[in-house]
Amino acid sequence: MTATTTLTFADAVAHFEPVLGFEIHVELNTATKMFSQAPNAFGDEPNTNVTEVDLGMPGVLPVVNRTAVESAIKLGLALNCTIAPRSEFARKHYFYPDLPKNFQTSQYEQAIAHDGWVDVELDDGTVFRVEIERAHLEEDAGKLTHMGESGRIHSASYALVDYNRAGVPLIEVVSKPISGAGDRAPELAKVYVQTIREIVRALGISDARMERGNLRCDANVSLMPKDATQFGTRTETKNVNSLRAIGYAVDYEIRRQAAVLSAGDPVVQQTRHWQEDTRTTTPGRTKSDADDYRYFPEPDLVPIEVDQAWLDRLAAQLPELPVERRRRLKTEWGLSDAVFRDMVNADALDVVEQTITAGASPGAASKWWMGEIARLAHAADVAVTELGITPHHVVELETLTTAGTINDRLARQVLGHVADGEGSPAEVVEARSLAVVSDDAALTAAIDTAIASNPDVVAKVQAGKTQAIGALIGPVMQATGGKADAGRVRQLLAEKLGLQA
Amino acid sequence: MSDLTRDQLTHLAQLAHVNLTEEELDRMSGEVSKILDSVAKVQEVDTKHVMPTSHPIALTNVYRDDVVGPVLSQHEALTGAPEVEAGQFKVPAILHAEGDR
Numbered sequence: 192m193t194a195t196t197t198l199t200f201a202d203a204v205a206h207f208e209p210v211l212g213f214e215i216h217v218e219l220n221t222a223t224k225m226f227s228q229a230p231n232a233f234g235d236e237p238n239t240n241v242t243e244v245d246l247g248m249p250g251v252l253p254v255v256n257r258t259a260v261e262s263a264i265k266l267g268l269a270l271n272c273t274i275a276p277r278s279e280f281a282r283k284h285y286f287y288p289d290l291p292k293n294f295q296t297s298q299y300e301q302a303i304a305h306d307g308w309v310d311v312e313l314d315d316g317t318v319f320r321v322e323i324e325r326a327h328l329e330e331d332a333g334k335l336t337h338m339g340e341s342g343r344i345h346s347a348s349y350a351l352v353d354y355n356r357a358g359v360p361l362i363e364v365v366s367k368p369i370s371g372a373g374d375r376a377p378e379l380a381k382v383y384v385q386t387i388r389e390i391v392r393a394l395g396i397s398d399a400r401m402e403r404g405n406l407r408c409d410a411n412v413s414l415m416p417k418d419a420t421q422f423g424t425r426t427e428t429k430n431v432n433s434l435r436a437i438g439y440a441v442d443y444e445i446r447r448q449a450a451v452l453s454a455g456d457p458v459v460q461q462t463r464h465w466q467e468d469t470r471t472t473t474p475g476r477t478k479s480d481a482d483d484y485r486y487f488p489e490p491d492l493v494p495i496e497v498d499q500a501w502l503d504r505l506a507a508q509l510p511e512l513p514v515e516r517r518r519r520l521k522t523e524w525g526l527s528d529a530v531f532r533d534m535v536n537a538d539a540l541d542v543v544e545q546t547i548t549a550g551a552s553p554g555a556a557s558k559w560w561m562g563e564i565a566r567l568a569h570a571a572d573v574a575v576t577e578l579g580i581t582p583h584h585v586v587e588l589e590t591l592t593t594a595g596t597i598n599d600r601l602a603r604q605v606l607g608h609v610a611d612g613e614g615s616p617a618e619v620v621e622a623r624s625l626a627v628v629s630d631d632a633a634l635t636a637a638i639d640t641a642i643a644s645n646p647d648v649v650a651k652v653q654a655g656k657t658q659a660i661g662a663l664i665g666p667v668m669q670a671t672g673g674k675a676d677a678g679r680v681r682q683l684l685a686e687k688l689g690l691q692a
Numbered sequence: 693m694s695d696l697t698r699d700q701l702t703h704l705a706q707l708a709h710v711n712l713t714e715e716e717l718d719r720m721s722g723e724v725s726k727i728l729d730s731v732a733k734v735q736e737v738d739t740k741h742v743m744p745t746s747h748p749i750a751l752t753n754v755y756r757d758d759v760v761g762p763v764l765s766q767h768e769a770l771t772g773a774p775e776v777e778a779g780q781f782k783v784p785a786i787l788h789a790e791g792d793r
Binding site for chain 1: 703707709746747749751752753754755756757758759760761762763764765766769770777778779780781782783784785786
């Protein structure tokens with residue numbers, strides 16, 4: 192196989208405007224499945240969370256999960272959609288062993304929610320509005336494991352099927368085509384998916400763990416010449432299952448399609464697969480007339496009718512949405528755009544909020560979490576919340592610092608020990624005798640030594656070069672193992688040398 | 693008179709995963725056309741004032757509470773499987789990838 196040619200990203204977006212579209216599948220965290228009373232659970236023994244309905248036995252009768260319908264309505268409302276007064280389920284036919292019925296129960300002509308929008312905030316604060324085509328209810332499929340020598344699908348000799356996931360409630364969120372993002376298309380792709388993920392989390396309707404497949408994204412990409420109005424031929428990259436990968440997948444498809452078009456060739460409309468190891472996409476099935484799903488209304492299920500009273504009741508249950516919460520917190524805390532954005536990107540809003548609730552000032556909470564704790568987290572390659580440092584630790588640390596028991600340098604050292612599991616900041620200070628030397632007698636001895644061994648510096652200071660006093664503070668700090676309060680040392684030195692404090 | 697072409701029938705057979713011989717394709721395109729004609733009579737009915745319906749009874753909003761009920765045991769679930777391995781249904785190799793349907 193010859194290597195695929197790609198343009199550089201800069202060249203690609205200089206000549207072409209990317210058009211994106213996303214289908215996001217959200218697995219709901221209901222207790223039971225969409226149409227059966229089997230548990231909706233992850234990681235159980237295969238084929239133990241199934242009923243006759245999930246196995247597609249003849250003569251079974253599916254019954255809709257009310258909570259799943261309400262989750263879909265809530266998501267529709269959060270995405271500013273119109274909720275259809277009446278919608279139905281439909282059968283989508285295909286032969287594949289992941290669904291034993293040979294059809295997936297979905298919604299076709301009328302989705303439960305349609306025509307909405309969501310504001311997506313890019314890293315620099317630019318807000319991009321993404322329009323939502325529809326959000327519909329359907330069911331997940333079972334899990335196939337391809338078995339064979341290499342473990343690869345194409346050389347697999349057979350497959351094993353676990354139907355525990357078959358019938359798990361899904362909401363599919365379909366965006367309208369998104370153009371105008373230009374060179375920010377990969378970033379927009381990532382942040383859009385991130386936005387949907389945080390909304391479903393805030394609503395509490397999905398665990399939204401991408402690594403478990405709770406939230407899966409198919410990314411459609413096409414290119415059109417800069418001055419064109421007609422969309423180009425698109426590809427659909429399937430199952431891009433991390434936020435990082437979504438940006439890379441869109442970036443790669445833009446560069447690949449730009450090379451194809453620049454060579455005068457047509458883009459082939461096809462499904463493509465994301466390859467995490469090479470950060471490329473590879474061709475899957477070419478879209479063909481096999482995509483004839485022969486939808487028809489599901490005769491075993493009756494229509495969903497949503498009246499105003501039901502809608503009002505659910506609307507009243509909506510929590511504060513992430514974008515609103517961010518705006519509120521930013522104002523309340525009075526932080527700068529840059530600091531606040533770093534906090535959002537570090538996924539630290541919750542922990543900072545808890546720290547403030549526990550008694551720290553916004554400035555202090557932000558200073559510790561985005562400063563030394565962020566540095567420790569970065570060094571350990573984990574999230575700030577994964578170091579074992581809690582909001583209460585930070586409050587305690589701040590109290591110790593404000594009281595002058597430790598200085599900033601010691602506080603940073605203490606955090607390292609807290610992260611190492613040595614206990615709370617107060618315990619670390621106690622166990623390691625890290626409190627600053629506030630005993631003036633001990634300090635005076637160190638200061639006398641510093642003065643005696645640096646006569647030239649003393650001469651400079653006394654000649655009026657008061658800044659030179661810094662050269663005396665260093666040795667004192669060294670002599671006290673860094674446990675002296677630098678401000679107090681400066682004050683004592685000034686007194687000794689007869690300067691105005 | 694609907695006129696189902698041989699190509700359309702071939703497509704239909706592919707969708708239904710039914711293998712038809714050349715001879716069957718020739719014969720059945722005529723036969724299926726006749727069936728379509730019979731069913732097409734329904735289209736003569738004036739439905740201007742009839743709401744589309746998917747269910748014979750005018751029911752809406754039939755739901756179940758989100759409460760776990762009895763499930764099959766793994767053994768029961770696999771009773772009808774032609775082949776079983778590691779508590780799962782064993783099926784022939786599938787040529788295209790998952791999500792590629």
